[in-house]
Amino acid sequence: MQTTSDEVLIARIAGGDRLAMQVLFARHQVRVYRFVLRLVRNEATAEDLISEVFLDVWRQAGKFEGRSAVSTWMLGIARFKALSVLRKRPEEELDEETAEQIEDQADDPEVALAKKDKAAVLRQCLSKLSAEHREIVDLVYYHEKSVEEVAGIVGIPEATVKTRMFYARKKLSELLKEQGIDRGWP
Amino acid sequence: MTTNNKEAHSDIEELLPWHAAGTLSRRDSQRVDEALASDPELARRYALVREELGETILLNESLGAPSGRAMKKLFAKIDAEPARKPALSLNLGARIAEFFASLTPRTLAWSASAAAIAILLQAGLIAGIVIKDHGTGGGYETASAPSTDPGVGAFTIIRFAPQASSDDITRFLEANKLQIASGPAAGGLYKVRVSMTGLPKADLARIVKKLQENKVVGFIATTE
Numbered sequence: 001m002q003t004t005s006d007e008v009l010i011a012r013i014a015g016g017d018r019l020a021m022q023v024l025f026a027r028h029q030v031r032v033y034r035f036v037l038r039l040v041r042n043e044a045t046a047e048d049l050i051s052e053v054f055l056d057v058w059r060q061a062g063k064f065e066g067r068s069a070v071s072t073w074m075l076g077i078a079r080f081k082a083l084s085v086l087r088k089r090p091e092e093e094l095d096e097e098t099a100e101q102i103e104d105q106a107d108d109p110e111v112a113l114a115k116k117d118k119a120a121v122l123r124q125c126l127s128k129l130s131a132e133h134r135e136i137v138d139l140v141y142y143h144e145k146s147v148e149e150v151a152g153i154v155g156i157p158e159a160t161v162k163t164r165m166f167y168a169r170k171k172l173s174e175l176l177k178e179q180g181i182d183r184g185w186p
Numbered sequence: 187m188t189t190n191n192k193e194a195h196s197d198i199e200e201l202l203p204w205h206a207a208g209t210l211s212r213r214d215s216q217r218v219d220e221a222l223a224s225d226p227e228l229a230r231r232y233a234l235v236r237e238e239l240g241e242t243i244l245l246n247e248s249l250g251a252p253s254g255r256a257m258k259k260l261f262a263k264i265d266a267e268p269a270r271k272p273a274l275s276l277n278l279g280a281r282i283a284e285f286f287a288s289l290t291p292r293t294l295a296w297s298a299s300a301a302a303i304a305i306l307l308q309a310g311l312i313a314g315i316v317i318k319d320h321g322t323g324g325g326y327e328t329a330s331a332p333s334t335d336p337g338v339g340a341f342t343i344i345r346f347a348p349q350a351s352s353d354d355i356t357r358f359l360e361a362n363k364l365q366i367a368s369g370p371a372a373g374g375l376y377k378v379r380v381s382m383t384g385l386p387k388a389d390l391a392r393i394v395k396k397l398q399e400n401k402v403v404g405f406i407a408t409t410e
Binding site for chain 2: 033034046054122127145162166169172183185
């Protein structure tokens with residue numbers, strides 16, 4: 001029922017209804033923000049991006065075809081914008097991010113385990129996944145998107161969605177192993 | 187194991203994340219359930235998937251929310267946009283949506299009420315469970331009665347499985363002596379009291395582990 005309600009809002013937005021835009025923004029801003037933030041890893045950039053995403057929704061509402069849920073459509077726009085920012089990001093900024101990860105990985109596994117419980121280490125490893133892997137894990141686990149919906153957002157075949165998720169999980173297990181947690185899989 | 191069996195097994199294993207998130211079709215969900223019931227190794231791997239699901243939710247929930255700056259910026263841009271002309275041709279979906287949008291406020295209010303009722307059905311039923319729970323306790327309690335202060339005790343956060351009915355949830359809460367303290371919050375999460383007094387972390391973790399085996403539970407984690 002929420003989908004229908006979103007579609008009504010989109011139809012109203014297409015007609016220039018500012019209030020409908022406010023309702024849609026209030027309903028979806030947090031999830032879109034978190035999705036973008038996990039990709040760009042910068043709060044100010046993520047905030048700038050969500051206003052860009054919703055501006056696109058305002059401009060393109062009349063073209064929305066209703067083939068997917070409104071939330072799926074918006075995550076697709078958000079992803080495109082986030083990737084554009086990542087492509088423009090200066091090399092040194094990316095190097096800094098990589099360096100942080102290398103430092104983290106260099107922690108003695110026993111010390112890391114002593115400091116944090118398994119759940120915290122798991123969350124830390126989830127943060128260390130590549131952007132491609134973080135994205136699919138978040139879409140499936142947090143944004144509750146089906147195989148078909150993920151395929152639509154990311155622009156890949158459904159079979160690739162399944163294998164990408166499989167490899168993201170495999171990479172997660174490898175990162176956990178480096179931190180001293182062997183899950184016995186894969 | 188034959189080649190066909192291996193392929194089916196791998197196919198099922200790839201579906202585990204969607205099964206845990208509750209986003210599989212009924213047919214696929216049934217296939218996975220059957221495989222899990224007959225394959226202990228697959229069931230062990232499914233437990234890993236549920237762990238990942240829980241921690242991904244916690245990680246995302248810890249990210250906070252955007253400030254009011256984003257909304258101000260958006261509407262400043264919208265205000266600067268040229269005035270909008272009504273669209274001349276709309277596809278079927280948009281026409282249907284437009285039809286609803288064109289209804290009188292009173293009619294729309296009725297439709298919206300019906301939609302809201304459906305959306306809140308599970309939340310309402312759960313609220314009913316909470317009221318019933320408190321209601322059957324009688325109107326008088328001694329000073330030594332268990333605290334009803336929503337902030338006292340040991341808590342978990344739970345998201346119920348989408349397919350769980352109100353009866354399933356009631357039975358689950360009663361059987362495990364649980365009380366819903368608050369919710370639903372974003373993502374359909376409920377704060378559920380598992381004990382009237384605080385518990386050591388290890389005890390709470392054991393309870394969470396036991397509860398997460400129940401099919402009514404989509405996601406569960408400890409909280410304060």
